[in-house]
Amino acid sequence: MASGAATATPSPAMVAAASPIATPPLANVLYEKKGSIAHVTVNRPKVLNALNTPTWTDIRAAFEVAKADPSVLGVILTGAGEKAFIAGADISELAHVDAYEAEESSRFGQSVLDLIENLGKPVIAAINGFALGGGCETAMACTVRIAAEHARFGQPEVKLGLLPGGGGTQRLPRLVGKGRALQLILTGETISAQEAYRIGLVNEVVPAANLIERAEAILKQIAANAPIAVKFSLEAANKGLETSQAEGFALEASYFGICAATEDKKEGTSAFLEKRAPQFHGR
Numbered sequence: 239m240a241s242g243a244a245t246a247t248p249s250p251a252m253v254a255a256a257s258p259i260a261t262p263p264l265a266n267v268l269y270e271k272k273g274s275i276a277h278v279t280v281n282r283p284k285v286l287n288a289l290n291t292p293t294w295t296d297i298r299a300a301f302e303v304a305k306a307d308p309s310v311l312g313v314i315l316t317g318a319g320e321k322a323f324i325a326g327a328d329i330s331e332l333a334h335v336d337a338y339e340a341e342e343s344s345r346f347g348q349s350v351l352d353l354i355e356n357l358g359k360p361v362i363a364a365i366n367g368f369a370l371g372g373g374c375e376t377a378m379a380c381t382v383r384i385a386a387e388h389a390r391f392g393q394p395e396v397k398l399g400l401l402p403g404g405g406g407t408q409r410l411p412r413l414v415g416k417g418r419a420l421q422l423i424l425t426g427e428t429i430s431a432q433e434a435y436r437i438g439l440v441n442e443v444v445p446a447a448n449l450i451e452r453a454e455a456i457l458k459q460i461a462a463n464a465p466i467a468v469k470f471s472l473e474a475a476n477k478g479l480e481t482s483q484a485e486g487f488a489l490e491a492s493y494f495g496i497c498a499a500t501e502d503k504k505e506g507t508s509a510f511l512e513k514r515a516p517q518f519h520g521r
Contacts (some may be wrong), residue, residue, distance in 0.1 A: 285321035324373030344403035375404035
């Protein structure tokens with residue numbers, strides 16, 4: 239190619255085809271990329287996709303790949319089989335940990351879920367069954383939660399002499415309010431998908447057959463928007479919840495200014511005025 243020749247910006251599909259990002263071998267998680275969407279599936283159906291240390295490690299590895307891959311614009315997280323999203327911690331492992339190991343395990347799980355929550359890309363939890371304990375906590379770390387009609391939710395750790403250790407005591411009150419969160423945490427009760435929707439724990443309830451299709455539709459709708467604006471919207475909301483409202487406003491204004499300096503902002507406003515669909519390139 240001659241120097242100075244114009245080069246076209248590759249489409250997400252072109253980038254996906256040429257992506258150098260390699261997925262490491264994963265024993266407990268399936269990772270598949272379909273176009274601009276990465277599908278991460280916890281794959282331990284015989285134990286209802288229960289979380290043990292190797293599974294947490296595989297989940298982290300999968301999301302690190304999704305984060306590093308510029309062709310991935312969103313992720314769908316689900317569980318293998320028809321019974322469970324993630325039914326909680328692997329009790330056979332949990333039963334043998336001492337106090338030090340339990341704290342380290344909690345911090346490790348929290349770090350994995352922090353990666354999911356702050357991926358910089360939307361993550362849809364497609365909840366296809368039981369989401370209990372660490373499974374409910376994993377779903378809460380996702381951007382949006384879509385539940386099958388038969389899904390069940392709960393934080394039953396108190397029934398094991400424990401408390402939620404994967405962020406449940408922090409994320410659940412922020413999602414559903416302190417009173418409802420404490421009722422779920424202190425009773426250890428399990429609730430239906432419909433009740434989870436009523437209290438704001440999930441965004442939508444759909445027939446099981448439509449679960450992945452609906453999750454893909456949401457991600458495609460998001461992917462049609464400016465990638466930088468999506469990234470900073472996620473960051474402003476996540477960071478703003480950890481600050482005062484005044485500090486959140488300042489953060490929002492800062493990100494608003496950053497977005498205003500992008501080519502995508504110029505394209506988006508021009509396309510609106512010209513009554514055409516925008517062509518965003520994430521710059």
